Amino acid sequence: MDKLDCVVVGAGVVGLAVAREMALQGHETVLLEREASFGTISSSRNSEVIHAGIYYPKDSLKAKLCVEGNRMLYEYCRDHQVGTQRYGKLIVASDPQQVDDLHGIFYRAQQNGAREISLITAKEANALEPDLRVAAAILSKTTGIVDSHAYMLSLLGGFEDAGGMVAYLSPLNHARVIPGGFELEVGGADAMQLQTKYLINCAGMSAPAVAQRIEGIPADHIPKAYFAKGNYFSLAGKSPFRHLIYPVPEPGGLGVHLTLDMAGQAKFGPDVEWLEIESEDQINYAVDPMRGERFYAAIRQYWPDLKDGSLQADYSGVRAKIVPKDQPAGDFRIDGPNEHGIEGLYNFFGFESPALTSSLAIAKYLKGLIQLEQ
Template structure:
């Protein structure tokens, strides 16, 4: 049996960030990844947006770690010369009655420590984006975009430089706490013994927690899967900034984002599914996209949208329920010393990754 200081389950952006941070404290770290490459699930199927920290309830982990993580992420990207753009975002009211929502978002942003938002008139907004329709907007200059794969490769490199290891094709089969240590068995039969496990398995985090004998089952939330479909724009985008409509119950609406090459993509919508492997984009969903997008881009041409890709949000709240906060759970809650669960790490998980890592390291040091 191999002995290691720490095992991180999951090599998405959050798992890699956490493993890197722990390895840089001098611990020996292994990362077990079920897939044949890093970041192939939620981390590679997002909008790749660096969020400002506007939408989340004051005092929540999402609010605090997003605002903190945004600053850390920009610094990291600049320091490592990784590709990103601080392109900014327009949050738009397309009807007069939505102006109150803009004002509410502004108040929420200030409560969360985001002080750089600016109200724009319709004329000011359309001066920035001539094809845009709105009655008013909020401008967020600290919103940006990045190459999530380049970020993950860099985090992986940092982890290896600190002595850490990523084991691909290594799903966790079972775990048990006994005699002051956690014994893990991977699907290929590899046995590991450790004092510290970080469950950063994303879509599989709840299932991974259930693999651990002795964990209080009543503390493990039910996994919910909110599929987000994306469509891309055929041809050149007339927009140079991100455009977000008013938020919806389970997401931020069908917004317009850009990749680093200037390609416009729209989404995600919200489609509740039972299977996290359900990643097919149904072309027929494009009809609802046209309707949503034309509320802020009325001249979107017919036939301009093409199905692109889908991602699954690893939610722990279901349809009609208030959006859950990140749930970062220690032995005090679930009863297994040395095991930390990261549940419901959906958006803004990418933006928050480095801050989540620091938070986890702080929890380790506190025990």
């Protein structure tokens, strides 16, 4: 059996960016995907927002890779003809008691090095968005939307042009450490065995489950997976807003916010619904229309004119969490040889938002880790 340089597990946006980077570095790389196509799980069930890096704790990987990823993603999309819309975003304190919190967020954004951020008055915010109920706001000019499907298609093209190969309907079932690498059991209709020097686990919310199938990882190095569903409701008719509108955040998520798609159509969400499940295959993605009631109340805090009956249950996605409810959101976690002691193995845990924004910076960061450890 010939040995590959690298196998990446999972063709979501993170796996695609990582696999492309490995192929560009000259590694003979295979990308294994359980589903029939790329990007069908979290990478196509999100808000497509290019975040600016505002909320995350200083010096966290989320903060660093989001700020860098924002810049890299706009540059990449410009150079590869992938659509973006730089709408800008307003974080809105809708009453005066929230203004202190808003200042705290602004301070954090500055510490993170987020670009083109300013505090604006109610008058300035209403000049931009007359329908807002607002006491003060943060304006983030580099927040925007990316056509995430076109972006992933472009990453896939770059990967294949660099000599990479993708195998669909090919779940990684089992792996064991062999001298100088790994032997893999791949399932599906064309079940096969592969050998590889590097094994990179980018299986999204199933990354902990995939890690459990890799013989030799100490059990205490595999985090428990938690699942937090985010439901969206779309707005019937034309959006009254031209910016993305966010309230001051709530625990576990960013609050019921308004985002726009590439065509300017508005949707609200995602909210935060913790699921009592053990694995990804138990997820029900249907959106319960009853959750809409909470949306009306939350949205009317900053948009009092929202009319009854104008929200429709839309789609949902599930966040890849590695910390439970009621604890502060964890950071991105890349476990390499320094953590678990296995040469050539990298596990990506907790790659929830802003991993779409950060994807190119994540791939660059991994390249640095591998170079350091060679």
